[in-house]
Amino acid sequence: MSKELNIWLDNLLSDIESVQFQRRNSRRVRVDVGSEALPALLELLQGRASYVHLSAITCVDWIEDGQFELVYHVWSYETRSLVSVHTRIPRDPGVYLSIYDLYQPAAFFERDIHEMYGLYFEGSPDMEKFILTEWNGPPPMRKDFDGEAFVNEHFHWEQYHPQWLKDLEEEGGGITVRPEDVR
Amino acid sequence: MRPENYQAKNHPPSHEFELNFGPNHPGIEGNYAFKVKLNGDTVLSARADGGYLHRGFEKLMEGRLWIQNIALVPRICVPDPVPMEVCYSLAIEELGGLEVPERAQWIRVMQLEMSRLAAHLFAFGGHAATTGMYTTMFWGVADRDLILDRFEELTGGRVYSIYNIPGGVRREVPDGFLERMSSLLDYLESRLPDYDNLFFRNQVFIKRARDVGAMTQEQALKWGVTGPNLRATGLAFDVRRDDPYLVYDQLDFEIPTEPGGDALSRNLVRRSELKQSIRILRQVIERLPSIRGPIRCPIPNPLAWNVPAGESYTRVESSKGELAYYVVSTGGDKPYRVHVRGPSSMHAVQVLENLAVGSRLEDVAQIMFSLDACPPEVDR
Numbered sequence: 001m002s003k004e005l006n007i008w009l010d011n012l013l014s015d016i017e018s019v020q021f022q023r024r025n026s027r028r029v030r031v032d033v034g035s036e037a038l039p040a041l042l043e044l045l046q047g048r049a050s051y052v053h054l055s056a057i058t059c060v061d062w063i064e065d066g067q068f069e070l071v072y073h074v075w076s077y078e079t080r081s082l083v084s085v086h087t088r089i090p091r092d093p094g095v096y097l098s099i100y101d102l103y104q105p106a107a108f109f110e111r112d113i114h115e116m117y118g119l120y121f122e123g124s125p126d127m128e129k130f131i132l133t134e135w136n137g138p139p140p141m142r143k144d145f146d147g148e149a150f151v152n153e154h155f156h157w158e159q160y161h162p163q164w165l166k167d168l169e170e171e172g173g174g175i176t177v178r179p180e181d182v183r
Numbered sequence: 184m185r186p187e188n189y190q191a192k193n194h195p196p197s198h199e200f201e202l203n204f205g206p207n208h209p210g211i212e213g214n215y216a217f218k219v220k221l222n223g224d225t226v227l228s229a230r231a232d233g234g235y236l237h238r239g240f241e242k243l244m245e246g247r248l249w250i251q252n253i254a255l256v257p258r259i260c261v262p263d264p265v266p267m268e269v270c271y272s273l274a275i276e277e278l279g280g281l282e283v284p285e286r287a288q289w290i291r292v293m294q295l296e297m298s299r300l301a302a303h304l305f306a307f308g309g310h311a312a313t314t315g316m317y318t319t320m321f322w323g324v325a326d327r328d329l330i331l332d333r334f335e336e337l338t339g340g341r342v343y344s345i346y347n348i349p350g351g352v353r354r355e356v357p358d359g360f361l362e363r364m365s366s367l368l369d370y371l372e373s374r375l376p377d378y379d380n381l382f383f384r385n386q387v388f389i390k391r392a393r394d395v396g397a398m399t400q401e402q403a404l405k406w407g408v409t410g411p412n413l414r415a416t417g418l419a420f421d422v423r424r425d426d427p428y429l430v431y432d433q434l435d436f437e438i439p440t441e442p443g444g445d446a447l448s449r450n451l452v453r454r455s456e457l458k459q460s461i462r463i464l465r466q467v468i469e470r471l472p473s474i475r476g477p478i479r480c481p482i483p484n485p486l487a488w489n490v491p492a493g494e495s496y497t498r499v500e501s502s503k504g505e506l507a508y509y510v511v512s513t514g515g516d517k518p519y520r521v522h523v524r525g526p527s528s529m530h531a532v533q534v535l536e537n538l539a540v541g542s543r544l545e546d547v548a549q550i551m552f553s554l555d556a557c558p559p560e561v562d563r
Contacts, residue, residue, distance in 0.1 A: 028496070080426060
């Protein structure tokens with residue numbers, strides 16, 4: 001199995017320049033590729049090396065480098081190995097190509113990344129909001145969005161003191177059995 | 184709006200109408216919704232509408248210590264929480280280079296299979312309820328409760344056990360637990376013929392579920408279907424066997440498949456998996472006493488634990504399909520990024536939208552339950 005995998009990968013990688021690959025164990029391979037060559041690499045992986053299952057697309061926000069990292073995890077049912085293809089694109093303007101033509105599950109992941117990171121995928125069939133339909137703020141998964149600060153700014157939870165809580169406090173602070181009554 | 188203010192809108196004459204299906208609907212699993220476009224009773228198109236269960240786990244995890252997240256992850260999938268803990272722990276162990284003692288690995292397998300049994304009983308019980316056979320649901324929930332009793336004894340928690348930590352498990356198996364587990368398995372096995380008579384060989388179910396929500400193997404592969412739903416199209420793929428983790432490569436079990444690809448086949452696969460899970464659990468009960476040693480390896484102080492920088496992608500087979508975690512560490516005491524790939528993020532959105540087209544309205548709930556879609560995994 002592993003020998004076969006090596007031959008396939010060698011054949012593949014000879015076709016594309018600027019590819020680094022790193023074998024982590026018998027079933028995990030990490031590939032780093034430039035963003036312009038990624039669709040071609042995925043096409044080769046799918047068409048020539050049977051990596052037909054797109055397991056996930058992950059976006060990582062490297063804010064200090066000003067980059068988004070996209071990781072495409074593809075699995076082959078034949079060689080039983082998982083290739084993670086890493087690529088980096090500039091954070092601004094945050095536009096990349098969709099791989100929906102190759103892998104249909106990409107539609108969900110791309111829609112999710114667009115919603116959570118604001119990264120736009122050209123050619124993706126559906127970029128509508130899905131989870132955050134009532135959210136108008138910045139994309140929340142970006143590292144420059146601080147959820148805790150947002151909550152403290154917009155929700156005055158420290159001042160929350162409704163009548164029922166006052167009543168309860170008058171009756172003994174919400175403790176139904178007082179410590180002195182406990183034997 | 185007051186009734187006197189109501190004015191009917193004038194729509195152009197059409198046989199089509201839209202129906203909001205969910206989020207509060209007995210035929211929807213969890214909080215989830217569909218906008219279905221209908222012509223009579225036939226579904227013309229369906230559009231998934233999620234977000235009712237969004238709790239922002241991925242963002243929350245970036246702000247908490249590695250060990251604190253153990254209490255968060257099982258909440259991502261309510262009916263089947265153990266694979267979440269195990270998968271997250273496996274990812275950290277890979278990053279930190281920890282070696283889990285063998286005994287802990289066997290205990291983890293035991294929990295995973297217990298969780299699978301409980302989730303499958305829930306899944307086809309729910310499917311039965313959508314076709315009006317509530318008895319199966321009551322039985323399934325009652326039998327699941329017996330498994331939850333064992334979870335309570337082992338871990339202290341009935342639903343969310345928070346028992347797997349990076350490096351192993353929290354507590355040793357209690358005295359007499361394996362005997363009680365064994366008698367529970369005897370009971371569950373004796374119940375299987377009852378379930379067959381009540382549900383799986385019931386003509387009402389077979390006639391309702393056959394050819395409903397059917398997909399070919401080719402379509403399933405194209406749409407990213409995994410787990411029992413993929414095996415119901417005839418492909419014998421299981422992460423436990425084909426991408427083994429823990430000690431699954433030392434266990435003897437089969438991967439049941441069905442050729443049909445419809446709602447009936449999907450339930451029959453789950454029925455066969457109950458038997459395989461019982462088989463695995465029996466092997467664990469037999470082997471576990473002979474495997475001695477610690478239940479966890481020493482880990483650094485968890486409150487000041489800087490996990491080495493790196494990234495890892497770990498996969499496990501949950502009861503719903505392929506579950507994966509992508510975890511990135513920059514060497515800090517908190518994760519830099521955690522991405523949860525729930526199997527239902529495919530099943531509940533694209534696959535369901537595709538399968539619902541052309542079916543009848545009363546089958547939409549059935550298709551959703553036969554896919555065992557879990558909305559909290561989609562929303563996260």
